[in-house]
Amino acid sequence: MTAATPQHTGPGPGPEVRKAPPGPPAPDPARRARSATTRRALFRALPVSPAVILLLLFLAGPIAYCVVIAFTDLQLTGQAEESFVGFENFRRAFQDEAFLNAVWLTLVFTVLSSLIGQNTLGLALASLMQRASKPVRTLTGGIVVTAWVLPEVVAGFLLYAFFRREGTLNAILDWLRLPSQNWLFTLPILAVSFANVWRGTAFSMLVYSAALNEIPKEVTEAAEVDGASGWRRMWHITLPMIRRSIGTNLMLNTLQTLSVFGLIWVMTRGGPSGKSQTLPLFMYEQAFQNSLIGYGTAVALLLLLIGSLFSVVYLRLLRTEV
Template sequence: MSTDAPTAPRPGTAPARRRHSPLGDRLTPRRASPMIPAAVLLVGFMLGPILYSVYLAFTDRAIRGEGASDTSFVGFDNFLDAFTDGDFWNSVLLTLIFTIVSAVIGQNVMGMLLALLMERAHRVISFTVTSIVIAAWILPEVVAGYLLYTFFADEGSLNTILTSIGLPAQDMLFSAPILAVSFANIWRGTAFSMLVYSAALSSVPGDVYESAALDGAGPVRRFVSVTLPLMRPAIATNLMLTTLQTLSVFGLIFIMTGGGPARQSQTLPLYMYEQAFSYGQLGYGTAVALLLLLIGAAASLVYLRLLPEEEKR
Protein backbone atom coordinates (compact mmCIF):
# COMPACT_ATOMS: atom_id res chain seq x y z
CA MET A 1 0.00 0.00 0.00
CA SER A 2 1.52 3.31 -1.01
CA THR A 3 0.67 6.81 0.09
CA ASP A 4 1.18 10.00 -1.81
CA ALA A 5 3.58 12.36 -0.08
CA PRO A 6 3.77 16.04 -0.86
CA THR A 7 6.33 16.73 -3.53
CA ALA A 8 9.19 18.93 -2.33
CA PRO A 9 10.31 21.74 -4.58
CA ARG A 10 13.29 20.84 -6.69
CA PRO A 11 16.63 22.34 -5.73
CA GLY A 12 17.28 25.55 -7.57
CA THR A 13 13.61 26.29 -8.31
CA ALA A 14 11.83 29.24 -6.75
CA PRO A 15 8.59 28.59 -4.75
CA ALA A 16 5.33 29.32 -6.53
CA ARG A 17 4.29 32.91 -6.09
CA ARG A 18 0.77 34.11 -5.40
CA ARG A 19 -0.79 35.60 -8.47
CA HIS A 20 -1.87 39.19 -8.10
CA SER A 21 -4.56 41.03 -9.96
CA PRO A 22 -3.32 43.43 -12.61
CA LEU A 23 -4.78 46.23 -10.43
CA GLY A 24 -3.09 45.00 -7.25
CA ASP A 25 -4.64 44.68 -3.76
CA ARG A 26 -4.90 48.40 -2.99
CA LEU A 27 -7.76 50.76 -3.70
CA THR A 28 -6.62 52.64 -6.75
CA PRO A 29 -8.32 55.47 -8.65
CA ARG A 30 -9.11 52.96 -11.36
CA ARG A 31 -10.88 50.66 -8.90
CA ALA A 32 -12.68 53.53 -7.19
CA SER A 33 -13.97 55.08 -10.40
CA PRO A 34 -17.19 52.92 -10.55
CA MET A 35 -18.11 54.27 -7.09
CA ILE A 36 -17.93 57.92 -8.14
CA PRO A 37 -21.61 58.19 -9.29
CA ALA A 38 -22.85 56.65 -6.03
CA ALA A 39 -20.59 58.95 -3.99
CA VAL A 40 -21.86 61.99 -5.89
CA LEU A 41 -25.47 60.98 -5.24
CA LEU A 42 -24.81 60.40 -1.52
CA VAL A 43 -23.09 63.76 -1.15
CA GLY A 44 -25.67 65.63 -3.21
CA PHE A 45 -28.84 64.11 -1.75
CA MET A 46 -27.81 63.16 1.81
CA LEU A 47 -24.67 64.87 3.07
CA GLY A 48 -25.47 68.16 1.33
CA PRO A 49 -28.95 68.63 2.88
CA ILE A 50 -27.65 67.54 6.28
CA LEU A 51 -24.86 70.12 6.25
CA TYR A 52 -27.23 72.80 4.97
CA SER A 53 -29.68 71.99 7.79
CA VAL A 54 -26.93 72.36 10.36
CA TYR A 55 -26.04 75.71 8.80
CA LEU A 56 -29.67 76.89 8.88
CA ALA A 57 -29.99 76.01 12.57
CA PHE A 58 -27.38 78.67 13.40
CA THR A 59 -28.95 81.42 11.27
CA ASP A 60 -32.09 83.55 11.32
CA ARG A 61 -33.17 82.28 7.91
CA ALA A 62 -36.90 82.87 7.33
CA ILE A 63 -39.44 82.47 4.55
CA ARG A 64 -40.65 86.01 4.96
CA GLY A 65 -39.63 89.06 6.92
CA GLU A 66 -36.15 90.22 7.85
CA GLY A 67 -34.52 86.81 7.73
CA ALA A 68 -35.74 86.20 4.19
CA SER A 69 -33.94 89.15 2.65
CA ASP A 70 -30.81 89.24 4.81
CA THR A 71 -29.83 85.98 6.50
CA SER A 72 -27.27 86.36 9.27
CA PHE A 73 -25.42 84.02 11.63
CA VAL A 74 -26.97 84.01 15.12
CA GLY A 75 -24.95 81.29 16.83
CA PHE A 76 -26.85 79.38 19.51
CA ASP A 77 -29.70 81.90 19.76
CA ASN A 78 -32.22 79.52 18.13
CA PHE A 79 -31.41 76.80 20.66
CA LEU A 80 -31.58 79.25 23.57
CA ASP A 81 -34.95 80.48 22.32
CA ALA A 82 -36.19 76.90 22.24
CA PHE A 83 -35.02 76.19 25.78
CA THR A 84 -36.83 79.28 27.06
CA ASP A 85 -40.06 78.64 25.14
CA GLY A 86 -42.83 76.96 27.12
CA ASP A 87 -44.46 75.63 23.97
CA PHE A 88 -41.22 73.82 23.11
CA TRP A 89 -41.09 72.05 26.47
CA ASN A 90 -44.79 71.22 26.15
CA SER A 91 -44.00 69.55 22.81
CA VAL A 92 -41.06 67.67 24.35
CA LEU A 93 -43.30 66.33 27.13
CA LEU A 94 -46.03 65.31 24.68
CA THR A 95 -43.45 63.67 22.42
CA LEU A 96 -42.17 61.58 25.33
CA ILE A 97 -45.71 60.60 26.35
CA PHE A 98 -46.62 59.73 22.76
CA THR A 99 -43.45 57.68 22.28
CA ILE A 100 -43.61 55.81 25.58
CA VAL A 101 -47.34 55.03 25.40
CA SER A 102 -47.57 54.11 21.72
CA ALA A 103 -44.10 52.67 20.95
CA VAL A 104 -42.24 51.53 24.07
CA ILE A 105 -45.33 50.10 25.77
CA GLY A 106 -48.15 49.79 23.24
CA GLN A 107 -46.53 48.45 20.08
CA ASN A 108 -44.02 46.25 21.86
CA VAL A 109 -46.48 44.68 24.28
CA MET A 110 -49.16 44.17 21.64
CA GLY A 111 -46.59 42.85 19.18
CA MET A 112 -45.28 40.36 21.72
CA LEU A 113 -48.77 39.18 22.69
CA LEU A 114 -49.82 38.71 19.08
CA ALA A 115 -46.60 36.86 18.28
CA LEU A 116 -47.11 34.49 21.22
CA LEU A 117 -50.76 33.90 20.30
CA MET A 118 -50.02 33.37 16.61
CA GLU A 119 -47.34 30.82 17.50
CA ARG A 120 -49.97 28.46 18.93
CA ALA A 121 -53.02 29.51 16.91
CA HIS A 122 -54.55 27.52 14.07
CA ARG A 123 -53.11 28.27 10.66
CA VAL A 124 -56.33 29.86 9.41
CA ILE A 125 -56.65 32.12 12.48
CA SER A 126 -52.98 33.04 12.31
CA PHE A 127 -53.25 33.95 8.62
CA THR A 128 -56.41 36.02 9.16
CA VAL A 129 -55.11 37.99 12.15
CA THR A 130 -51.71 38.57 10.54
CA SER A 131 -53.34 39.82 7.35
CA ILE A 132 -55.54 42.30 9.24
CA VAL A 133 -52.65 43.63 11.34
CA ILE A 134 -50.31 43.99 8.37
CA ALA A 135 -53.06 45.68 6.34
CA ALA A 136 -53.22 48.41 9.00
CA TRP A 137 -49.44 48.75 8.86
CA ILE A 138 -49.13 49.17 5.09
CA LEU A 139 -51.85 51.82 4.91
CA PRO A 140 -50.49 55.27 4.04
CA GLU A 141 -50.17 57.45 7.11
CA VAL A 142 -52.69 59.97 5.81
CA VAL A 143 -55.29 57.25 5.15
CA ALA A 144 -54.71 55.71 8.58
CA GLY A 145 -55.06 59.14 10.21
CA TYR A 146 -58.38 59.79 8.50
CA LEU A 147 -59.72 56.34 9.44
CA LEU A 148 -58.80 56.83 13.09
CA TYR A 149 -60.22 60.35 13.05
CA THR A 150 -63.59 58.99 11.93
CA PHE A 151 -63.31 56.27 14.60
CA PHE A 152 -62.82 58.77 17.47
CA ALA A 153 -65.11 61.52 16.08
CA ASP A 154 -68.39 62.54 17.76
CA GLU A 155 -70.48 60.36 15.46
CA GLY A 156 -67.74 57.83 14.80
CA SER A 157 -67.54 54.09 15.36
CA LEU A 158 -66.31 54.35 18.96
CA ASN A 159 -69.30 56.36 20.19
CA THR A 160 -71.68 54.21 18.18
CA ILE A 161 -70.39 51.13 19.98
CA LEU A 162 -70.41 52.80 23.41
CA THR A 163 -73.94 54.17 23.12
CA SER A 164 -75.25 50.85 21.78
CA ILE A 165 -74.23 49.10 24.99
CA GLY A 166 -75.49 51.89 27.26
CA LEU A 167 -72.19 53.68 27.95
CA PRO A 168 -71.76 57.47 27.60
CA ALA A 169 -70.19 58.81 24.43
CA GLN A 170 -66.59 59.99 24.57
CA ASP A 171 -64.82 62.85 22.82
CA MET A 172 -61.19 61.78 23.05
CA LEU A 173 -60.04 64.04 20.22
CA PHE A 174 -60.79 66.98 22.54
CA SER A 175 -60.61 65.55 26.06
CA ALA A 176 -57.49 63.37 25.64
CA PRO A 177 -56.05 63.95 22.14
CA ILE A 178 -52.55 62.67 22.94
CA LEU A 179 -54.05 59.34 24.05
CA ALA A 180 -56.21 59.18 20.92
CA VAL A 181 -53.22 59.63 18.61
CA SER A 182 -51.24 57.16 20.74
CA PHE A 183 -53.91 54.49 20.29
CA ALA A 184 -53.92 55.28 16.56
CA ASN A 185 -50.16 54.78 16.36
CA ILE A 186 -50.45 51.48 18.25
CA TRP A 187 -53.13 50.29 15.83
CA ARG A 188 -51.01 51.20 12.85
CA GLY A 189 -47.55 50.13 13.97
CA THR A 190 -48.09 46.93 15.98
CA ALA A 191 -47.58 44.75 12.89
CA PHE A 192 -43.87 45.56 12.72
CA SER A 193 -43.28 44.46 16.32
CA MET A 194 -45.37 41.33 15.76
CA LEU A 195 -43.27 40.32 12.74
CA VAL A 196 -39.98 40.96 14.58
CA TYR A 197 -41.04 38.95 17.62
CA SER A 198 -42.54 36.14 15.52
CA ALA A 199 -39.21 35.72 13.76
CA ALA A 200 -37.37 35.78 17.10
CA LEU A 201 -39.71 33.17 18.63
CA SER A 202 -39.25 30.85 15.66
CA SER A 203 -35.49 30.87 16.25
CA VAL A 204 -35.74 29.70 19.89
CA PRO A 205 -34.74 25.98 20.05
CA GLY A 206 -37.60 23.71 21.07
CA ASP A 207 -35.38 21.52 23.26
CA VAL A 208 -34.80 24.51 25.55
CA TYR A 209 -38.52 24.64 26.33
CA GLU A 210 -38.59 20.87 26.82
CA SER A 211 -35.72 21.02 29.31
CA ALA A 212 -37.43 23.83 31.22
CA ALA A 213 -40.71 21.88 31.29
CA LEU A 214 -38.93 18.82 32.65
CA ASP A 215 -37.49 20.98 35.41
CA GLY A 216 -41.04 21.91 36.40
CA ALA A 217 -41.22 25.42 34.90
CA GLY A 218 -44.71 26.55 33.96
CA PRO A 219 -45.64 28.69 30.94
CA VAL A 220 -45.07 31.98 32.75
CA ARG A 221 -41.74 30.88 34.19
CA ARG A 222 -40.60 29.59 30.78
CA PHE A 223 -41.50 32.89 29.20
CA VAL A 224 -39.66 34.95 31.85
CA SER A 225 -36.62 32.71 32.29
CA VAL A 226 -36.19 31.28 28.78
CA THR A 227 -38.03 33.27 26.11
CA LEU A 228 -37.25 36.83 27.20
CA PRO A 229 -33.47 36.31 27.72
CA LEU A 230 -33.13 34.60 24.34
CA MET A 231 -35.15 37.39 22.67
CA ARG A 232 -33.18 40.20 24.30
CA PRO A 233 -31.40 41.27 21.06
CA ALA A 234 -34.70 41.31 19.14
CA ILE A 235 -36.44 43.28 21.90
CA ALA A 236 -33.69 45.92 22.08
CA THR A 237 -33.56 46.26 18.29
CA ASN A 238 -37.34 46.53 18.00
CA LEU A 239 -37.51 49.09 20.80
CA MET A 240 -34.93 51.23 19.04
CA LEU A 241 -36.61 51.05 15.63
CA THR A 242 -40.14 51.70 16.90
CA THR A 243 -38.94 54.58 19.08
CA LEU A 244 -37.13 56.29 16.21
CA GLN A 245 -40.12 55.80 13.92
CA THR A 246 -42.57 57.18 16.50
CA LEU A 247 -40.44 60.24 17.26
CA SER A 248 -40.85 61.31 13.63
CA VAL A 249 -44.61 60.65 13.28
CA PHE A 250 -46.22 63.69 11.69
CA GLY A 251 -49.01 62.88 9.22
CA LEU A 252 -51.02 60.71 11.61
CA ILE A 253 -51.26 63.43 14.27
CA PHE A 254 -51.64 66.25 11.76
CA ILE A 255 -54.67 64.59 10.15
CA MET A 256 -56.34 63.58 13.41
CA THR A 257 -55.87 66.68 15.59
CA GLY A 258 -53.52 69.13 13.86
CA GLY A 259 -51.65 69.37 17.18
CA GLY A 260 -54.69 70.72 19.01
CA PRO A 261 -56.82 71.52 20.71
CA ALA A 262 -54.74 74.19 22.45
CA ARG A 263 -51.47 72.33 21.63
CA GLN A 264 -52.56 69.30 23.67
CA SER A 265 -51.25 66.91 20.98
CA GLN A 266 -48.51 69.05 19.44
CA THR A 267 -45.44 66.83 19.41
CA LEU A 268 -42.02 68.07 18.31
CA PRO A 269 -42.50 67.31 14.57
CA LEU A 270 -45.70 69.41 14.54
CA TYR A 271 -44.09 72.18 16.60
CA MET A 272 -41.16 72.22 14.18
CA TYR A 273 -43.56 72.38 11.21
CA GLU A 274 -45.49 75.23 12.79
CA GLN A 275 -42.39 77.29 13.49
CA ALA A 276 -40.73 76.66 10.12
CA PHE A 277 -43.67 76.90 7.74
CA SER A 278 -46.61 78.51 9.54
CA TYR A 279 -44.49 81.24 11.12
CA GLY A 280 -41.80 81.12 8.42
CA GLN A 281 -38.85 80.75 10.84
CA LEU A 282 -36.74 78.20 8.97
CA GLY A 283 -33.66 78.67 11.15
CA TYR A 284 -35.55 78.15 14.40
CA GLY A 285 -37.53 75.22 13.01
CA THR A 286 -34.33 73.54 11.82
CA ALA A 287 -32.79 74.00 15.26
CA VAL A 288 -35.78 72.19 16.77
CA ALA A 289 -35.31 69.41 14.21
CA LEU A 290 -31.68 68.99 15.31
CA LEU A 291 -32.80 68.78 18.94
CA LEU A 292 -35.26 66.05 17.94
CA LEU A 293 -32.39 64.26 16.21
CA LEU A 294 -30.36 64.42 19.43
CA ILE A 295 -33.27 62.94 21.39
CA GLY A 296 -33.42 60.03 18.94
CA ALA A 297 -29.66 59.53 19.15
CA ALA A 298 -29.79 59.46 22.97
CA ALA A 299 -32.59 56.87 22.86
CA SER A 300 -30.56 54.75 20.43
CA LEU A 301 -27.55 54.78 22.77
CA VAL A 302 -29.73 53.62 25.66
CA TYR A 303 -31.13 50.72 23.62
CA LEU A 304 -27.66 49.74 22.36
CA ARG A 305 -26.58 49.26 25.97
CA LEU A 306 -29.35 46.68 26.33
CA LEU A 307 -27.83 44.53 23.60
CA PRO A 308 -25.52 41.67 24.61
CA GLU A 309 -21.83 42.35 23.98
CA GLU A 310 -21.66 39.77 21.20
CA GLU A 311 -24.46 41.53 19.32
CA LYS A 312 -22.56 44.83 19.29
CA ARG A 313 -19.58 43.44 17.40
Protein backbone atom coordinates in the same frame (compact mmCIF):
# COMPACT_ATOMS: atom_id res chain seq x y z
CA MET B 1 -20.47 40.84 6.55
CA THR B 2 -17.99 38.71 4.70
CA ALA B 3 -16.41 41.67 2.98
CA ALA B 4 -15.54 43.45 6.19
CA THR B 5 -11.80 43.96 6.48
CA PRO B 6 -10.20 42.89 9.74
CA GLN B 7 -9.26 46.07 11.52
CA HIS B 8 -6.33 45.14 13.66
CA THR B 9 -4.10 43.15 11.38
CA GLY B 10 -0.60 44.45 10.83
CA PRO B 11 0.42 46.23 7.65
CA GLY B 12 -0.05 43.68 4.89
CA PRO B 13 0.74 43.79 1.19
CA GLY B 14 -0.76 46.15 -1.33
CA PRO B 15 -1.95 49.60 -0.31
CA GLU B 16 -0.90 49.04 3.26
CA VAL B 17 2.83 49.23 2.48
CA ARG B 18 3.80 52.24 4.52
CA LYS B 19 7.47 51.83 5.18
CA ALA B 20 8.54 52.33 1.56
CA PRO B 21 11.83 54.25 1.73
CA PRO B 22 11.78 57.76 0.25
CA GLY B 23 14.51 56.79 -2.26
CA PRO B 24 15.02 58.19 -5.76
CA PRO B 25 11.83 59.65 -7.26
CA ALA B 26 11.29 58.05 -10.67
CA PRO B 27 11.89 54.29 -10.79
CA ASP B 28 10.60 53.29 -7.39
CA PRO B 29 8.93 49.89 -7.71
CA ALA B 30 7.20 50.19 -4.33
CA ARG B 31 5.64 53.48 -5.24
CA ARG B 32 4.69 52.34 -8.70
CA ALA B 33 3.05 49.26 -7.19
CA ARG B 34 1.28 51.45 -4.69
CA SER B 35 -0.04 53.84 -7.31
CA ALA B 36 -1.20 50.87 -9.37
CA THR B 37 -3.10 49.39 -6.47
CA THR B 38 -4.52 52.80 -5.60
CA ARG B 39 -5.67 53.18 -9.16
CA ARG B 40 -7.20 49.73 -9.12
CA ALA B 41 -8.90 50.44 -5.80
CA LEU B 42 -10.28 53.70 -7.17
CA PHE B 43 -11.47 51.97 -10.32
CA ARG B 44 -13.16 49.29 -8.29
CA ALA B 45 -14.84 51.87 -6.07
CA LEU B 46 -16.16 53.74 -9.10
CA PRO B 47 -19.63 52.11 -9.07
CA VAL B 48 -20.17 53.43 -5.56
CA SER B 49 -19.85 57.01 -6.77
CA PRO B 50 -23.42 57.67 -8.02
CA ALA B 51 -24.78 56.59 -4.65
CA VAL B 52 -22.17 58.62 -2.78
CA ILE B 53 -22.86 61.74 -4.85
CA LEU B 54 -26.60 61.40 -4.31
CA LEU B 55 -26.14 60.85 -0.59
CA LEU B 56 -23.72 63.76 -0.22
CA LEU B 57 -25.86 66.21 -2.17
CA PHE B 58 -29.28 65.29 -0.88
CA LEU B 59 -28.71 63.82 2.57
CA ALA B 60 -25.40 65.00 4.00
CA GLY B 61 -25.88 68.42 2.39
CA PRO B 62 -29.23 69.12 4.07
CA ILE B 63 -27.92 67.83 7.39
CA ALA B 64 -24.93 70.18 7.19
CA TYR B 65 -27.24 73.00 6.13
CA CYS B 66 -29.47 72.13 9.08
CA VAL B 67 -26.55 72.59 11.45
CA VAL B 68 -25.74 75.96 9.88
CA ILE B 69 -29.17 77.57 9.79
CA ALA B 70 -30.09 76.32 13.24
CA PHE B 71 -27.77 79.09 14.44
CA THR B 72 -29.30 81.83 12.29
CA ASP B 73 -32.53 83.83 12.35
CA LEU B 74 -33.54 82.75 8.82
CA GLN B 75 -37.19 83.49 8.09
CA LEU B 76 -39.60 82.30 5.46
CA THR B 77 -40.28 85.65 3.81
CA GLY B 78 -39.27 89.27 3.66
CA GLN B 79 -35.73 89.05 4.86
CA ALA B 80 -32.74 90.41 2.98
CA GLU B 81 -30.00 88.58 4.82
CA GLU B 82 -30.16 86.23 7.76
CA SER B 83 -27.62 86.68 10.50
CA PHE B 84 -25.77 84.39 12.85
CA VAL B 85 -27.39 84.39 16.27
CA GLY B 86 -25.37 81.75 18.13
CA PHE B 87 -27.35 79.65 20.55
CA GLU B 88 -30.24 82.11 20.62
CA ASN B 89 -32.67 79.66 18.96
CA PHE B 90 -31.85 76.97 21.50
CA ARG B 91 -32.06 79.38 24.45
CA ARG B 92 -35.39 80.51 23.11
CA ALA B 93 -36.60 76.93 22.74
CA PHE B 94 -35.92 76.01 26.33
CA GLN B 95 -37.84 79.06 27.52
CA ASP B 96 -40.72 78.43 25.12
CA GLU B 97 -43.61 76.73 26.87
CA ALA B 98 -44.93 75.41 23.58
CA PHE B 99 -41.58 73.72 22.93
CA LEU B 100 -41.45 72.15 26.37
CA ASN B 101 -45.03 71.02 25.86
CA ALA B 102 -44.00 69.42 22.56
CA VAL B 103 -41.07 67.65 24.21
CA TRP B 104 -43.38 66.30 26.90
CA LEU B 105 -45.97 65.16 24.37
CA THR B 106 -43.29 63.50 22.24
CA LEU B 107 -42.17 61.62 25.31
CA VAL B 108 -45.73 60.56 26.15
CA PHE B 109 -46.39 59.60 22.55
CA THR B 110 -43.19 57.54 22.33
CA VAL B 111 -43.60 55.76 25.65
CA LEU B 112 -47.31 55.05 25.17
CA SER B 113 -47.31 54.04 21.55
CA SER B 114 -43.86 52.60 20.98
CA LEU B 115 -42.45 51.24 24.23
CA ILE B 116 -45.70 50.11 25.79
CA GLY B 117 -48.11 49.78 22.91
CA GLN B 118 -46.41 48.43 19.81
CA ASN B 119 -43.72 46.55 21.65
CA THR B 120 -45.86 44.78 24.24
CA LEU B 121 -48.80 44.14 21.96
CA GLY B 122 -46.46 42.89 19.25
CA LEU B 123 -44.82 40.46 21.64
CA ALA B 124 -48.20 39.32 22.98
CA LEU B 125 -49.56 38.71 19.49
CA ALA B 126 -46.41 36.90 18.40
CA SER B 127 -46.41 34.58 21.40
CA LEU B 128 -50.13 33.85 21.05
CA MET B 129 -49.46 33.02 17.42
CA GLN B 130 -46.99 30.36 18.47
CA ARG B 131 -49.83 28.42 20.04
CA ALA B 132 -52.86 29.39 17.98
CA SER B 133 -54.37 27.35 15.19
CA LYS B 134 -53.29 28.14 11.68
CA PRO B 135 -56.45 29.79 10.26
CA VAL B 136 -56.73 32.17 13.22
CA ARG B 137 -53.03 32.96 12.98
CA THR B 138 -53.24 33.74 9.28
CA LEU B 139 -56.38 35.84 9.66
CA THR B 140 -55.02 37.95 12.52
CA GLY B 141 -51.61 38.33 10.91
CA GLY B 142 -53.22 39.45 7.66
CA ILE B 143 -55.37 42.09 9.35
CA VAL B 144 -52.58 43.49 11.52
CA VAL B 145 -50.13 43.62 8.62
CA THR B 146 -52.68 45.33 6.37
CA ALA B 147 -52.89 48.15 8.92
CA TRP B 148 -49.14 48.48 8.65
CA VAL B 149 -48.90 48.42 4.87
CA LEU B 150 -51.55 51.11 4.33
CA PRO B 151 -50.16 54.54 3.42
CA GLU B 152 -49.68 56.75 6.46
CA VAL B 153 -52.31 59.29 5.43
CA VAL B 154 -54.93 56.62 4.80
CA ALA B 155 -54.24 55.14 8.23
CA GLY B 156 -54.68 58.64 9.62
CA PHE B 157 -58.11 59.00 8.00
CA LEU B 158 -59.28 55.60 9.15
CA LEU B 159 -58.40 56.39 12.74
CA TYR B 160 -59.77 59.89 12.47
CA ALA B 161 -63.09 58.31 11.55
CA PHE B 162 -62.70 55.80 14.35
CA PHE B 163 -62.10 58.37 17.10
CA ARG B 164 -64.40 61.18 15.94
CA ARG B 165 -67.41 62.10 18.08
CA GLU B 166 -69.74 60.40 15.61
CA GLY B 167 -67.23 57.63 14.92
CA THR B 168 -67.02 53.91 15.55
CA LEU B 169 -65.43 53.98 19.00
CA ASN B 170 -68.25 56.07 20.46
CA ALA B 171 -70.81 53.87 18.73
CA ILE B 172 -69.34 50.86 20.54
CA LEU B 173 -69.18 52.72 23.85
CA ASP B 174 -72.84 53.78 23.46
CA TRP B 175 -73.79 50.20 22.76
CA LEU B 176 -71.99 49.10 25.91
CA ARG B 177 -73.72 51.93 27.80
CA LEU B 178 -70.36 53.50 28.60
CA PRO B 179 -69.85 57.28 28.50
CA SER B 180 -68.71 58.45 25.09
CA GLN B 181 -66.74 61.57 24.38
CA ASN B 182 -65.02 63.50 21.63
CA TRP B 183 -61.68 61.73 21.83
CA LEU B 184 -59.85 63.94 19.38
CA PHE B 185 -60.79 66.92 21.52
CA THR B 186 -60.49 65.67 25.09
CA LEU B 187 -57.60 63.22 24.84
CA PRO B 188 -55.97 63.81 21.46
CA ILE B 189 -52.54 62.51 22.48
CA LEU B 190 -54.12 59.24 23.60
CA ALA B 191 -56.02 58.97 20.33
CA VAL B 192 -52.93 59.53 18.17
CA SER B 193 -50.93 57.11 20.35
CA PHE B 194 -53.54 54.43 19.78
CA ALA B 195 -53.45 55.26 16.09
CA ASN B 196 -49.71 54.71 16.07
CA VAL B 197 -50.14 51.41 17.90
CA TRP B 198 -52.72 50.34 15.33
CA ARG B 199 -50.42 51.22 12.49
CA GLY B 200 -47.09 50.07 13.90
CA THR B 201 -47.73 46.89 15.89
CA ALA B 202 -47.30 44.64 12.86
CA PHE B 203 -43.60 45.39 12.71
CA SER B 204 -42.98 44.30 16.31
CA MET B 205 -45.19 41.29 15.73
CA LEU B 206 -43.12 40.21 12.71
CA VAL B 207 -39.83 40.79 14.52
CA TYR B 208 -40.94 38.81 17.56
CA SER B 209 -42.50 36.02 15.52
CA ALA B 210 -39.18 35.55 13.77
CA ALA B 211 -37.32 35.62 17.10
CA LEU B 212 -39.67 33.17 18.83
CA ASN B 213 -39.49 30.77 15.92
CA GLU B 214 -35.76 30.52 16.46
CA ILE B 215 -36.04 29.33 20.05
CA PRO B 216 -35.49 25.56 19.98
CA LYS B 217 -38.63 23.65 20.93
CA GLU B 218 -36.62 21.47 23.33
CA VAL B 219 -35.83 24.42 25.57
CA THR B 220 -39.42 25.42 26.22
CA GLU B 221 -40.55 21.84 26.45
CA ALA B 222 -37.89 21.01 29.01
CA ALA B 223 -39.05 23.92 31.13
CA GLU B 224 -42.61 22.74 30.74
CA VAL B 225 -41.72 19.25 31.90
CA ASP B 226 -39.95 20.80 34.89
CA GLY B 227 -43.28 22.37 35.75
CA ALA B 228 -42.50 26.02 35.07
CA SER B 229 -45.69 28.03 34.65
CA GLY B 230 -46.43 30.08 31.53
CA TRP B 231 -45.37 33.38 33.03
CA ARG B 232 -42.18 31.99 34.53
CA ARG B 233 -41.24 30.39 31.23
CA MET B 234 -41.82 33.75 29.52
CA TRP B 235 -39.79 35.68 32.08
CA HIS B 236 -36.89 33.28 32.67
CA ILE B 237 -36.50 31.59 29.32
CA THR B 238 -38.22 33.28 26.42
CA LEU B 239 -37.41 36.92 27.18
CA PRO B 240 -33.70 36.35 27.88
CA MET B 241 -33.39 34.35 24.67
CA ILE B 242 -34.88 37.06 22.49
CA ARG B 243 -33.30 40.03 24.25
CA ARG B 244 -31.37 41.08 21.16
CA SER B 245 -34.56 41.25 19.14
CA ILE B 246 -36.18 43.24 21.93
CA GLY B 247 -33.37 45.76 21.82
CA THR B 248 -33.46 46.09 18.05
CA ASN B 249 -37.20 46.34 17.98
CA LEU B 250 -37.37 48.99 20.69
CA MET B 251 -34.79 51.11 18.90
CA LEU B 252 -36.47 50.89 15.52
CA ASN B 253 -39.93 51.50 16.98
CA THR B 254 -38.70 54.53 18.84
CA LEU B 255 -36.96 55.96 15.80
CA GLN B 256 -40.06 55.45 13.70
CA THR B 257 -42.30 56.99 16.33
CA LEU B 258 -40.05 60.03 16.74
CA SER B 259 -40.57 60.91 13.10
CA VAL B 260 -44.33 60.40 12.83
CA PHE B 261 -45.84 63.43 11.15
CA GLY B 262 -48.55 62.53 8.63
CA LEU B 263 -50.60 60.41 11.02
CA ILE B 264 -50.94 63.17 13.62
CA TRP B 265 -51.28 65.87 10.99
CA VAL B 266 -54.26 64.15 9.42
CA MET B 267 -55.96 63.30 12.71
CA THR B 268 -55.58 66.49 14.74
CA ARG B 269 -53.13 68.92 13.04
CA GLY B 270 -51.40 68.88 16.45
CA GLY B 271 -54.41 70.45 18.11
CA PRO B 272 -56.60 71.36 19.78
CA SER B 273 -54.38 74.17 21.11
CA GLY B 274 -51.23 72.06 20.91
CA LYS B 275 -52.55 69.11 22.91
CA SER B 276 -51.19 66.58 20.44
CA GLN B 277 -48.33 68.63 19.05
CA THR B 278 -45.25 66.42 19.08
CA LEU B 279 -41.85 67.79 18.05
CA PRO B 280 -42.17 67.22 14.29
CA LEU B 281 -45.47 69.13 14.26
CA PHE B 282 -44.06 71.88 16.46
CA MET B 283 -41.09 72.18 14.10
CA TYR B 284 -43.40 72.45 11.12
CA GLU B 285 -45.58 75.07 12.78
CA GLN B 286 -42.67 77.27 13.77
CA ALA B 287 -41.09 77.06 10.34
CA PHE B 288 -44.18 77.57 8.20
CA GLN B 289 -47.04 79.04 10.20
CA ASN B 290 -44.74 81.39 12.13
CA SER B 291 -42.20 81.70 9.29
CA LEU B 292 -39.28 81.08 11.66
CA ILE B 293 -37.16 78.71 9.59
CA GLY B 294 -34.11 79.23 11.80
CA TYR B 295 -36.01 78.40 14.95
CA GLY B 296 -37.81 75.45 13.37
CA THR B 297 -34.48 74.10 12.18
CA ALA B 298 -32.98 74.40 15.65
CA VAL B 299 -35.81 72.17 16.87
CA ALA B 300 -35.16 69.86 13.91
CA LEU B 301 -31.51 69.65 14.90
CA LEU B 302 -32.45 68.62 18.43
CA LEU B 303 -34.74 65.94 16.99
CA LEU B 304 -31.94 64.80 14.71
CA LEU B 305 -29.55 64.58 17.63
CA ILE B 306 -31.98 62.46 19.65
CA GLY B 307 -32.46 60.27 16.58
CA SER B 308 -28.71 59.91 16.07
CA LEU B 309 -28.29 58.90 19.67
CA PHE B 310 -30.79 56.08 19.23
CA SER B 311 -29.17 55.25 15.92
CA VAL B 312 -25.76 54.84 17.55
CA VAL B 313 -27.22 52.57 20.22
CA TYR B 314 -28.85 50.56 17.45
CA LEU B 315 -25.50 50.24 15.65
CA ARG B 316 -23.89 48.91 18.82
CA LEU B 317 -26.63 46.32 19.12
CA LEU B 318 -25.99 45.21 15.56
CA ARG B 319 -22.23 45.42 15.88
CA THR B 320 -21.60 41.75 15.44
CA GLU B 321 -23.51 41.69 12.19
CA VAL B 322 -21.52 44.25 10.20
